[in-house]
Amino acid sequence: VNAKSGLPAFVDGKTRLFGIIGHPIEQVKSPELLTANFRARGKNAIMLPFHVLPDKFDETLRGVMALKNLDGIVATVPYKLRLTEYLDHIHPSGKRIGAVNAARREKDGSWSGDMFDGQGMVRALANAGFEVKGKRVMMAGAGGVGSAIADSLAAGGVKTLLIHDIDEKKAKDLAAGVTRHHGHGDVKFSAPTLDGVDLFVNATAVGMDGNGMAINAGKIDPGVFVFDVITHDTPLLALARQCGCKSLGGLPMTQAQADLLVDFILGAS
Amino acid sequence: MAPPDIIDGATRLFGIIGDPIDQVRSPQQITARFRAAGKNAICLPIQATVAGFDTVMRGLKATPNFDGTVLTVPHKVRAMAHVDRLSPQAERVGAVNVMRREPDGKWFGDMTDGKGLIRAARGAGFDPKGKRAVVIGAGGAGSAIIDALADQGAREVTIVDVDTRRANDIAARLGNAHSGCRFTVAAKPDPEGQDILINASPVGMHPGTEMPAPFGPFDARLMVSDVVTKPEITPLLAHARACNCTISTGVAMYQAQADMLAQFLLPEIAP
Numbered sequence: 001v002n003a004k005s006g007l008p009a010f011v012d013g014k015t016r017l018f019g020i021i022g023h024p025i026e027q028v029k030s031p032e033l034l035t036a037n038f039r040a041r042g043k044n045a046i047m048l049p050f051h052v053l054p055d056k057f058d059e060t061l062r063g064v065m066a067l068k069n070l071d072g073i074v075a076t077v078p079y080k081l082r083l084t085e086y087l088d089h090i091h092p093s094g095k096r097i098g099a100v101n102a103a104r105r106e107k108d109g110s111w112s113g114d115m116f117d118g119q120g121m122v123r124a125l126a127n128a129g130f131e132v133k134g135k136r137v138m139m140a141g142a143g144g145v146g147s148a149i150a151d152s153l154a155a156g157g158v159k160t161l162l163i164h165d166i167d168e169k170k171a172k173d174l175a176a177g178v179t180r181h182h183g184h185g186d187v188k189f190s191a192p193t194l195d196g197v198d199l200f201v202n203a204t205a206v207g208m209d210g211n212g213m214a215i216n217a218g219k220i221d222p223g224v225f226v227f228d229v230i231t232h233d234t235p236l237l238a239l240a241r242q243c244g245c246k247s248l249g250g251l252p253m254t255q256a257q258a259d260l261l262v263d264f265i266l267g268a269s
Numbered sequence: 270m271a272p273p274d275i276i277d278g279a280t281r282l283f284g285i286i287g288d289p290i291d292q293v294r295s296p297q298q299i300t301a302r303f304r305a306a307g308k309n310a311i312c313l314p315i316q317a318t319v320a321g322f323d324t325v326m327r328g329l330k331a332t333p334n335f336d337g338t339v340l341t342v343p344h345k346v347r348a349m350a351h352v353d354r355l356s357p358q359a360e361r362v363g364a365v366n367v368m369r370r371e372p373d374g375k376w377f378g379d380m381t382d383g384k385g386l387i388r389a390a391r392g393a394g395f396d397p398k399g400k401r402a403v404v405i406g407a408g409g410a411g412s413a414i415i416d417a418l419a420d421q422g423a424r425e426v427t428i429v430d431v432d433t434r435r436a437n438d439i440a441a442r443l444g445n446a447h448s449g450c451r452f453t454v455a456a457k458p459d460p461e462g463q464d465i466l467i468n469a470s471p472v473g474m475h476p477g478t479e480m481p482a483p484f485g486p487f488d489a490r491l492m493v494s495d496v497v498t499k500p501e502i503t504p505l506l507a508h509a510r511a512c513n514c515t516i517s518t519g520v521a522m523y524q525a526q527a528d529m530l531a532q533f534l535l536p537e538i539a540p
Binding site for chain 1: 275276277279296297312314315316317326327334
């Protein structure tokens with residue numbers, strides 16, 4: 001036990017548990033980042049990596065949620081949509097997006113969730129000196145994280161938001177949803193393009209395995225800011241650097257939302 | 270590569286499952302042993318109610334980076350249903366206090382509760398071979414201790430439990446498994462002529478409680494062991510000490526046990 005903080009070196013019987021669910025899991029940064037965040041707040045709590053297999057999702061989630069000393073869950077790829085099935089209550093932004101990346105057990109035993117990826121991404125961009133207001137954005141990927149980013153970009157006042165997904169209907173539905181909620185006129189489906197774009201966002205898993213890019217381009221204009229949700233280096237980020245573009249990976253997005261996530265998952269305790 | 274200070278995405282998960290859980294020491298003790306061996310692994314406190322136990326076990330066993338767990342009160346017997354293979358000790362005792370995922374994906378369960386106490390007693394100079402023992406309490410810990418005594422060569426074990434049927438059942442069951450040891454059941458613990466007296470009941474755990482029986486002076490050659498960890502020196506051990514007996518505490522038992530548990534969970538760290 002650390003005499004100053006009163007916290008155990010790693011863990012003891014009183015440590016409160018939180019877990020991040022994902023597949024794969026080894027690359028996730030939340031265990032380190034959020035455990036450090038808990039400890040900086042003087043909380044004897046830990047963020048665990050839970051490797052959840054897609055075909056064992058239900059069995060694993062039921063087991064994890066049955067742990068009496070586990071108070072919250074963070075979801076990463078590919079479970080941000082699926083986690084919503086296990087929640088009793090979804091906060092408005094999570095509901096709008098249709099996905100959550102954080103859930104907590106309330107005092108009455110029910111579970112509620114919300115989505116923080118979009119806010120984290122916009123904060124990370126701002127920290128890097130890029131303000132989204134008035135910008136033209138191309139985003140590839142209309143899944144959980146893409147939906148969250150679209151919501152926060154619209155809330156942040158982008159001028160134009162072009163959305164692509166290999167599932168065209170998904171991209172169009174997202175554009176329509178964002179338009180409806182934010183009363184925004186220029187959000188629409190588009191094939192991937194860099195034409196006149198200030199910010200290119202990859203919100204797909206393409207490049208996670210080190211291969212491929214969500215846009216077919218040999219070079220990128222150095223005036224384009226490139227953002228990739230993937231937390232390690234990707235072919236897209238490598239090309240951006242090579243072309244002299246400013247760029248950010250997914251890790252700053254995770255870092256920028258650490259306080260928001262921890263505020264939320266500790267909110268009930 | 271040295272393990273990270275706390276935890277990261279590659280950390281291998283282990284646990285101790287019980288209810289209540291606040292008081293368990295395995296998280297610190299076992300995690301410290303993993304880290305000392307340079308392993309990026311952690312032993313978590315996992316609180317599972319009796320009603321939620323099967324759901325929790327199914328979920329944890331379906332988690333590929335969860336490799337094993339210690340079981341404590343009240344789950345040691347129910348855990349038998351969640352392993353594919355049992356050690357001879359676990360099979361004889363009818364309970365599991367630790368289980369791990371084997372390389373073939375099957376789950377293997379063992380019972381080390383008894384072995385921990387004997388290892389601690391050995392550390393204090395006691396060898397069970399050819400000895401006579403009296404054990405108070407024939408619950409989960411008691412039956413494991415009785416089995417380990419017989420397994421390590423004790424000549425005679427007297428079993429004392431307020432539930433005499435339970436004591437008789439264990440004497441009958443372990444009698445079949447250990448032909449070299451005589452098991453008897455007694456209503457009261459009599460240290461006369463015994464080599465070791467072991468308290469495996471919770472008596473002594475609560476403030477103001479006394480010894481498991483109103484003992485007179487002990488012969489100084491009697492070894493006295495207790496499974497209770499809080500207080501470390503129970504009224505029984507204080508009495509034994511006053512009689513110049515050698516004692517072995519519940520804390521010593523749990524420390525011996527922690528080595529065995531850590532090595533069972535991560536066999537590659539065994540010396």
